[in-house]
Amino acid sequence: MDADAVVVGSGPNGLVAAVTLARAGRRVLLLEAADRFGGGLRSAELTLPGRVHDVCATVMAMALASPAFRSLELKGVQFAHPPVAAAHPLDDRPAVLVHRDARCTAEGLGRDARAWLATAGAAARGGLPLVELLLKPLGPWRLDVPAFARAARFGAAAVLPATTLARRVFGTVEGRALIAGMAAHTVNDLRSPLTGGYGLMLAALAHLVGWPLVRGGSQVLADALVAELRSLGGQAVTGHRVRRLAELSAPTVVLDVSPRQLLAMADLPPAYRRRLSRFRRAPGVFKMDWALDGPVPWRDPGVAGAGTVHLGGTLEEIALSEAETAAGRHSPRPYVLAVQPYAADPTRGGHTLWAYCHVPNGSDVDMTDAIETQIERYAPGFRDRVLARHAMGPAALEAANPNLVGGDITGGLTSLAQFLRRPVWSPAPWRTPLPGVFLCSASTPPGPSVHGMGGWQAARLALRAG
Template identity: 50%
Template sequence: MTQPRSANIVGSGPNGLAAAIVLAQAGVRVRVWEGADTPGGSVRSAQITLPGFTHDLGSAVHPLAVSSPFLTTLPLHAFGLRWIHPDLPVAHPLPGGAALMHRSLIETADSLDADGPLYRRLLAPLIANWDDLMSEFLRPLIHLPAHPLLLAWFGIRALPPITLLAQLFRTEKARALLAGLAAHSVLPLTAPGTTAFALMLGGAAHARGWPFPQGGAQSLTDALVAYFKFLGGEVTLNHPVGHLRELLPADVTLLDVGPRALLALADGQLPERYAHKLRQFRYGPGSFKVDYALSAPLPWTDPDVARAGTVHLGGSLPQIARAEAAPHRGRVADKPYVLLAQHTPFDPSRAPPGQHTVWAYSHVPNASREDALGQLEASIDRFAPGFQHVVLGRTVSAPGTLQAWNPNLVGGDVGGGANDLWQLLSRPTFSAQPYRTPLPGVYLCSASTPPGGGVHGMAGYWAAQLALRDGR
């Protein structure tokens, strides 16, 4: 066989665009098919509350994008992308004063008092070997490691649940800070592997920061699309694909879709054994998201919280553990853990002069129809009392709304599938090459394949590299 000469990409999320760019760089003629009127998948922005207020519809902060072994090689700066780094990557409000994560590991450790030396010993080796760790972590788990000792060192520390690791720390600040990071896993905090999320996200904050694109997440997508077109690629919008037979003939087809969508696209063509595995794929809790237009910044009780781009609201480790267990039991937490991003103190281009935006969501049961606005706003009000007085407008997106906007967010799951250890190994099937489907020339390259959710483009990168190797 020879290298493929033409390719279809279905879906223009970061993985679909990464795959398209890899193939276009190799000289393949590539067309991206997108059902929406705007490219980007979950990396999009729009004015959805009031005129002049730009909100991120999906992802809002991008620590993995600036750590991605592929995205960081692209000349996106030449196509308009500007990263904004807030004063602090993360703040975690507590009644006695917020736990603050600085870009500096030393400064963060110093702020954790008695737990500072342990925190520094835990994170320093990750930061010193960050690029090597990312090259191992952001790829299929089943692979021959280039840095086996580093991977073993990380695995020993990352495998236990965060509730176990946190017992080594003495202060509420350190334990809460780790819990807030681990809760990005959307797993119960007692689950094995939750420590991995805390270490990776904590390491990213110190090694690369938690930035966001100036002007909105759409700016990242626009830069990727512009570079792809510079390479000769084509993007067709407003063209939903119902079945693979609807696509133009091409040597290879890469699908930035989830397992359920693959079943529909290849209806009647997949072997039953493979189709059964796709039907068994499990999704995690959904998200209940609210976007705010504000007349003033949030009135944080602790003024240091205003210096952070990302805020974890949930209180102590036990309180966050209770909140994150609730969706797995089919309940909306009374006091949920809330992920909140405040962009406009650092990027005033997103709102009219002197006004602001806030992006916030909590975890709820998958496909939940329960109105969780009261619980989410009570969590904000706990640390920014009276914030409702500066709210000019709000737009609520329940799990069903998120799925209607982006079909890959099944039941409001923004991570492309549950993140437990078994499914991280079998995403969406247990295979050394999970991107390859039984259909010749057809590959899966979404967040439902390794390395999973997050804006890094690596699923698209690895799937495209496989398609090129198979073609040769």
């Protein structure tokens, strides 16, 4: 195919970039090194035949909130909402349940109810205009004075470390633990600036759009994007690894790759190469998938309806676990993020469970026992339900998706410095110094999650360039 634009990598950002370019009339060629499209959106039978597991991304709140995905209006993709968005079990008291309704959630927080409504609830009331501002940190923005005012109020709390925010705003064990569990999605030390903001925004999304899964598996979303590209005349090819940019002759090249891959692929100006080489990776994850003979036997039955479950106990326990990981050590009682797809989607072939804990980048330590012990802590008898298990450490995750360098699922450390410099400081960080070459992975703003905004921004710049 004689292409006007080549997109390398078919993660959510690469797919959105390809479709955006094709809708603008460009002849697009999408190249994927793996044997299936999707990157972090792939699904596979990891345990038993017929059991569908998401290899990486599962919960799709950002996809529903993202202006990029909302504009695509994809056919054939159904989002399945669990009865409870998220749950946070505790040892000596009922679990905290996050419902779609902010007031219902607040009622479970006792004397922290008002604080929840004033923080996560207020961000949810800001609606999609506020989310769009946060997903487009460098614009373009519509002139929406109320949204800018809400963003300013949100930013005052969002810049705080999660530990500081939790202790200043919440007075109960439940409220503080809930914020910690949300903020730990950042795979960062909870004493770091901005972790409070990430946690609040995730909580707000639960109230605003929910925390759904894709019915049938995340692969369905990837396949729908590829189908849309092909319907527009684009070509999509698997099993084609691009090792050097010199292989490509199209006037526009969009790369859904990590900074490390870009350094290996291209002859870059020395100054840009030095800046790119300073980009910091985040800790990695150790991921587990299980096929079960029934639902997880949670001690608190309210947890059974939750799509996502945060396991790690109190604010202090979770903060210690994340600090240990950030310091390059393995926590003996790690924070564990679990997803039980069967709570929302009965089409996955039976009861499956997905979970990971955070580990130092590139770790080769088997965390199976540590993860299962944390689950047993809140669900005695869990191991008796296991029919088959599948483990992926950082090396296996990177082998499946080279963007997950050392098991880093966030595309680089989510620090304050790298919020402003992702992967380099620039008014348009998706543009590289090479003419017609753009970067769109999670290592560009607005960072990790399935929102497609990096691809959308890179494609817009490419179209503007001509």
